[in-house]
Amino acid sequence: MGSHLSRSSVSLRRFALGDIAAVHGWFNDKEATKTLVGQRKTFSEEEAEAWTRSAIEDGEDRKYAILVEGTDEPVGFTALYGLERDSGPELGALIGGDWRNRGVGRPAEALTIAKAFGEFGAHRVYGEIPVFNEAAKSVVASLGWRYEKTLPGHGKRDQESFNCELWSVVPPDFYAAAADLALD
Numbered sequence: 323m324g325s326h327l328s329r330s331s332v333s334l335r336r337f338a339l340g341d342i343a344a345v346h347g348w349f350n351d352k353e354a355t356k357t358l359v360g361q362r363k364t365f366s367e368e369e370a371e372a373w374t375r376s377a378i379e380d381g382e383d384r385k386y387a388i389l390v391e392g393t394d395e396p397v398g399f400t401a402l403y404g405l406e407r408d409s410g411p412e413l414g415a416l417i418g419g420d421w422r423n424r425g426v427g428r429p430a431e432a433l434t435i436a437k438a439f440g441e442f443g444a445h446r447v448y449g450e451i452p453v454f455n456e457a458a459k460s461v462v463a464s465l466g467w468r469y470e471k472t473l474p475g476h477g478k479r480d481q482e483s484f485n486c487e488l489w490s491v492v493p494p495d496f497y498a499a500a501a502d503l504a505l506d
C-alpha cells in the first residue's frame with residue numbers, strides 16, 4: 323500500500339473512446355470486482371467498448387473517469403445511476419489495479435456526490451454495499467453517510483447469495499463530513 327494522495331491530485335472527467343482498454347482492465351480485475359454487488363463472469367473488449375460508448379452519453383446515469391495527477395490513463399470510475407429517480411441516484415465506484423486503498427476513492431466519491439447535489443439537484447444519494455465490503459463502507463462513513471438497513475440475500479455470486487447494506491447521505495451531512503476536501 324502506498325501513501326495517501328492529496329485531494330487536489332484526484333479529478334474526474336467524462337469518458338472518451340480512448341478509455342476502452344482501461345475499462346476492459348477494471349472489469350477483468352478479479353480483486354476489484356469481487357466486492358461489487360454483482361460480478362460479471364466475463365467482460366470482453368466488445369463489452370468494454372459498449373460500456374464506454376454508453377458512458378459517453380448523457381442518459382439517466384452519469385459515469386466519470388477518475389484521474390490521478392501524473393498518470394495518463396484513468397485509474398477507475400465513479401457513477402451516479404438513476405438520476406431521474408425521486409429517491410435519488412445510486413453511487414457506484416471502482417478503482418483498478420494498484421490504486422485501491424491509497425486515498426483515491428474518498429475524494430473521487432466526494433466529487434461525484436457533490437455533482438449529484440450541486441449539478442443534478444438530488445436531495446439524497448444512496449448505495450447498496452455488500453456486507454463484507456469494509457473499504458466501501460469506510461469511505462462512505464467518512465463522507466457523512468448513514469447505515470439504513472440490511473438487505474438480506476441481495477447480492478449473488480456463483481449461486482451463493484449474501485447480505486448487502488443500504489446506506490445513504492443528505493447534503494448537510496455530506497458537506498460537513500467532506501469539509502476537509504475543500505470541494506468548492
Ligand SMILES: CC(C)(COP(=O)(O)OP(=O)(O)OC[C@H]1O[C@@H](n2cnc3c(N)ncnc32)[C@H](O)[C@@H]1OP(=O)(O)O)[C@@H](O)C(=O)NCCC(=O)NCCS
Binds near residue numbers: 353415423427455458
Ligand atoms: C471501495 C473503493 C471504491 C474505495 O476506494 P479506495 O481508493 O480504495 O478508498 P480510499 O483509499 O480512499 O479509502 C479506503 C478506506 O477503507 C479502509 N479499509 C480498506 N480495507 C478495509 C478493511 N478491510 N476494513 C476496514 N477498513 C478498510 C482504509 O483504511 C481506508 O480508510 P482510511 O483512508 O481512513 O485509512 C475501492 O476500494 C474499490 O474500487 N473497490 C473495488 C470495487 C468496489 O468494491 N466498489 C464499491 C462497490 S459497493
